[in-house]
């Protein structure tokens with residue numbers, strides 16, 4: 001996938017750092033952004049750095065909005081109400097109880113939608129993300145949120161550990177600070193015609209691909225989790241790694257397969 005790095009002239013000081021982190025040349029542009037995006041070949045994506053932070057744009061989808069980690073805003077904002085989050089399916093699937101602190105390892109952090117809901121529900125959430133581009137969006141979203149007093153307690157409950165979750169889970173299985181719950185939400189190949197898949201998801205998918213190795217996360221997750229592994233799946237998708245969950249929490253747009261490590265056979269290598 002072709003990725004371009006566009007840096008606004010006013011943010012030129014960040015260009016070298018971003019270039020180094022992504023091993024990509026940076027293109028400095030003077031505002032406005034639209035013509036700068038139009039000047040790029042109409043495929044792949046562009047990571048844009050400007051005064052508002054970092055955002056991803058799909059070049060094959062002209063007019064598609066920026067994709068960024070935005071805690072407490074837009075689609076996520078209305079979900080981050082302390083009284084409302086306990087009704088969220090993921091909170092129920094993780095077995096979060098009021099007044100009891102649950103530690104969660106979110107192995108597939110993405111845009112932090114699930115992680116933010118869990119943090120508002122009172123969980124301490126460690127986040128893993130292996131895509132360097134999405135990792136930069138995560139760091140940028142957390143940095144901007146730190147500056148907002150109303151998001152302080154939420155940000156304090158999120159800890160980002162960039163890199164592949166599989167290695168982190170394998171190490172956690174022998175650590176003192178094993179998480180109560182491991183959450184897995186790998187990408188799933190969309191069968192719908194691409195026009196039907198939300199634009200934001202298309203942008204996201206064009207950068208991270210399809211997580212074809214997702215099955216390999218389940219066993220390390222079962223070994224690392226003290227109490228539960230929760231796998232988010234589309235409604236018709238087979239269970240991860242073909243392994244039967246102990247129970248399922250059905251949501252409106254998908255389901256959560258819940259595994260109780262104590263009940264699961266884990267002899268395979």
Ligand SMILES: C[S@@+](CC[C@H](N)C(=O)[O-])C[C@H]1O[C@@H](n2cnc3c(N)ncnc32)[C@H](O)[C@@H]1O
Pocket residue numbers: 107108109110111112113114115128129130131134163164165166185186187188208211217
């Ligand atoms: C569907 S998205 C997750 C969305 C996320 N639950 C949210 O609420 O925004 C899947 C993400 O998991 C990441 N991912 C997949 N496998 C991973 C692994 N083994 N280690 C770390 N990140 C992984 C992908 O790069 C992608 O960003």
